[in-house]
Amino acid sequence: MQRIAVAATAPFGADVLERLARTNEVALLLTRPDKPRGRGRTLQPTPAKQVAERLGIPVAQPAKLDASVEIPADIVVVCAYGLLIPESLLERGLWLNVHPSLLPRWRGAAPVERALMAGDLRTGVTIHETIKELDAGPIAAQEAFEVADDEDAGAVYARSAEVAARLLDDVMPDPHFTPQPSEGATYAEKIAADDRELDLSRPARDNVNLVRALSPHIGARLGDLLVWKAKVGGDGAFEPVEVQPAGGRRMGYEAYLRGRR
Numbered sequence: 001m002q003r004i005a006v007a008a009t010a011p012f013g014a015d016v017l018e019r020l021a022r023t024n025e026v027a028l029l030l031t032r033p034d035k036p037r038g039r040g041r042t043l044q045p046t047p048a049k050q051v052a053e054r055l056g057i058p059v060a061q062p063a064k065l066d067a068s069v070e071i072p073a074d075i076v077v078v079c080a081y082g083l084l085i086p087e088s089l090l091e092r093g094l095w096l097n098v099h100p101s102l103l104p105r106w107r108g109a110a111p112v113e114r115a116l117m118a119g120d121l122r123t124g125v126t127i128h129e130t131i132k133e134l135d136a137g138p139i140a141a142q143e144a145f146e147v148a149d150d151e152d153a154g155a156v157y158a159r160s161a162e163v164a165a166r167l168l169d170d171v172m173p174d175p176h177f178t179p180q181p182s183e184g185a186t187y188a189e190k191i192a193a194d195d196r197e198l199d200l201s202r203p204a205r206d207n208v209n210l211v212r213a214l215s216p217h218i219g220a221r222l223g224d225l226l227v228w229k230a231k232v233g234g235d236g237a238f239e240p241v242e243v244q245p246a247g248g249r250r251m252g253y254e255a256y257l258r259g260r261r
Contacts, residue, residue, distance in 0.1 A: 002172045003027055005073040006048075007095075011217070012157045013080035014047035016098055018055070019165035020077065024172075026057045027072045032082055033061045065089055075172055078130055079164065087132060094175065095130035096168065097137065100160035102144055103128060104185035107135035112156050114188035115147075116213035117195075119205065122146055123156065125163040127171055128180060136185075138177035141167040152215040152229075191218060198222045204238040219244070225256075 006017050007030040020026060029052040034043040045053070052059050062069055067088040078085065079098040089095075101111035103126040108114075115123045124144035129137035143163050147156060191214070198207050198220050211220045211230040219226035222240065228250060229242035240253040251259075 001025055002075060003073050004172070005030065005071050005076045007031070007076055007078045007081040007083075007085070008048040009046045009082045010080035011047045012100065012161060013098075014051045015158065015161035016077070016079045016164050016168075017048050017057075018051050019161060020168060021051075021055050021057065023165075023169055026052075026055075029057050029059045030065075030069075030071075030076075030081065031059060031061055033063050077168060085130060090130060090132070096140065096171070096175070097128050097130045097135070098164045098168070099126045099128065099135055100124075100157065100164070101188070102126060102142060103135060103139065104180055104182065106186055106188040108188035109190040111188040112153050112160070113191055113213040113218075114186075116153060116156065117209055119209050120147065123160075125160050125167060127164070127167050129177055136180055136182075138179050140171045140175050140177050143167060150212075152212040154216045196221045198227065198238075200238060204232045204236060207238045208232055 001024055003025045004020065005028040006020060006026055008014060008017050009032040017026065017029065029048060031046045031048045034045050036042060037044040049059055065083055065085055069089060071089070071093060074093045076093055076095045077098065078095055085095060099111060101115060102124045106114050122144055124142060126139055127141040128139045131137040145159060145163070196214060196218065198210060200207070208230045211227050214220045215228045219228060224246045226244040227240045228244065230238060230240050233239040242250055243253050243256050244250045245256065
C-alpha cells in the first residue's frame, strides 16, 4: 500500500480516486474550489471532493497552486484536475498523470471526446510523469482497448478509470519511464459550442460519433434538441434515439415526435 496524494476534480478523476483509495492510503485530495451550480447558484463540491468526503480523505482546494501548498506524500496522482502544476511543486515529488488516450495521440483537455468524434476504434490509458509541457512526459505504463460502436464517452471513461487504477498500482512501487515519442502527436482541444452542433449534411456515422462523444455529460445539439443517443438507420440516414427538448426531460425520439403532433 502506497501513501499518495491525488489531484482530481472531474467525474473521471473522482472515479480513479475512489478506486485508488481501495488499495492505497490517500493522504490528501487536491481539487478545484467549489462552484455555484443549479438554478439557486449554490456552492457545490466537485465530484472528486464528494468522494473524498465520503471516504474521510482530507481535502485542499487552492484556487492556484504554488510553492506554499503542502503535499503530505512523495507521489501525487493527477487525473482530470484542471489546474496548472508549477515546477516548484513538480520538483518536490513524483507527479504521475493519468491520461485517457494512447499518448502521444490526443494530448490535451478532451481526449476521450476527440477520439470518439474521430471514429477511433482503439484507445486506452497512459500513465506518465507530469512535466511542464502538456501531456508530454515520459511514459510509465500504457494499455490499449478496443472501442465498440455503441460505447459513448461515459462508457469509455469508466473503462479508462478501471485500467488507470490497475496500472497505477503496478507502477507506483517501482516506476520506470520511457521517453514519449513526439511523432504522431495530436491534440484534443476543449469542446467548444460549435463542436456540439450536428450537421445533417455530413455522413450519418460522423454525427453518431459526435453524439457518442458528448454523451452523457455534454450533449450534441440538433436545433433546439439535445441528442443523447443516435444510430445510423437502415437507409443509411442519421436517426436520433434519445433526445431532450429545451427545458424538458430526456425521452425517446419517437415519443418526442408523437408529442409534437
